[in-house]
Amino acid sequence: MPSLFSRKPITKLAFRPPAPEPGRDGVALVLIVRNEERHIAEWASFHRAAGATHVFVYDNGCTDTTLPCLREVLGDCLTVLPWNQRLADASTGREIHNQVLAYAHAMRNFGGAFRWMACIDADEFLVPKRTESIGAALSHLGDIPSVTLPWHNFGRNAHRVPPEGGVIANYTRRAADPMSGARGVTNFKTVVDATRVSAVRVHSVDIDGKAVTWNDRGERSDLKGRSARRFYSAEHLQLNHYYTRSEAELAAKIARGSNQRVAAERHAARVRRNVANIEAAEIEDRAAIDFLARLETTDSARL
Template sequence: MKLFSRRPITELAFAPPDPRPGRDGVALALIVRNEERHIGEWAAFHRAAGVSHVYVYDNGCTDRTIAHLRDGLGGSLTVMPWDQKLFDAGTGREIHNQVLAYAHALRNFGGLYRWMACIDADEFLVPKRADSIAAALAHLGDVPSVTLPWHNFGRNGHVQPPKGGVLSNYTHRAADPISGARGVTNFKTIVDATRVTGLKVHSYQVDGRAVTWNDRGQAAANKARGSRDFYSADHLQLNHYYTRSETELAAKIARGSNQRVAAERHAARVRRNVANIEAEEVEDRCAIDFLRRVGASHSVAL
């Protein structure tokens, strides 16, 4: 019983919000802590991709992360203080702070929008053909949940942080996004919050069912979304910059895991993941191509 009580609570259920009149567009929810180096580029990219609003959960930032977000997003930004650790009083189990943030965003703000995505500062939602995220999903009709697999980028040969932005300096990724046990496969999901009834960090229940769709409109159970038949990035791709330069990778390892994992085990896992990402790479310039497609006025660190 003692071992069980140490496991954090990582899944929540709740009543979805009611749809608001005239709801439309795409909103993002993001939990951050000290991301000032790259957060301006993240904000500018998603503004160019047509995001209506960003809800930022400030997990104790002590640098200029929030200032850069305000500069980049202006009135399209809401900041929530979120520096906390909450526990179930009966068992002592910690309630996963990221899951709490996502549930709060979906329940309190999700009814305003057609789509909401809860992503991280190292993740970019890239329209492949359309000029916005909303347009990339328009063909899906009333589909309530779209799951996107990580497309993982590694160090790209950089020892020190290069001049310029992430998108222009990191253009090679793991060749196979669905690479099984040796890979670094995970997902993020864009949802209609008014139909979400439960969530984890990387998956949702909609209408009480653990089911999702790909960006072609093909349905699958959440547990089957890692199959090759389900994989799709035809319309929208999730770029995950798992690491950047070697210096930034070392800092990532030094920060430790957001779970209760021994430092040595965490470091070995991260290094193994990077090795798998970099074992076979392909060039991928879809983020740069998108920015050029929407015009020079939206260029981001190119």
């Protein structure tokens, strides 16, 4: 009979960080995908416009046009790696979180070439608030190695089916308080200097063997302290998390199941609870729209 501990997935991996490469620069994005054809071109176009230098895509068994869409938008700025697997520790049977494994692989093998690396999902957008690129939004931080970005969660915005015109234009209402602590909704991603990362999870990293991070104002905290209201910041770079999009896409999200071994009923209840928490109190947020308008104005001025 396997113990309770043996059934718990391995969600943290430690590794020796890569050495910084000469002349390293830019922002690399890491993405694990499976069948995201509806919105992936918008995701790729946005982040290319926002100055992403390269995108490393881990293909978790795509059977649709996700990869051709990415290739059309990103061209030589794209690397695709096959990642359709479910691995477990042979001694205990514990599943190794496939997403964390991809992140560790990317940081260790590719991170040394870039100043910043961000491991995000296809429903997450890195939005510069004042500048014209992600790198510029972080330039004031000097040699800080890890920047915590809290989720800004967007719900269905009253859409029953996917609207024409894309995600950014149609989803402009989000949870009013990113730090509300609503169960299962408040979380983070980090933008990191991979040459300083010693361990990785889905939503956090260790830096030089320590569980520490900084906000985008440059203030340091341990990982537990990043949930404190005083640490919250999205002054320079905001992480938009389009948690569900339309009701039809929410139903599909539930039907796909969890990326871990979680019972279908439990997964469905958790997702519906998260959506209810997001939509309980909403405000308008046009940061992504404003960023694109700022780029368009700048491009027009250059002509």
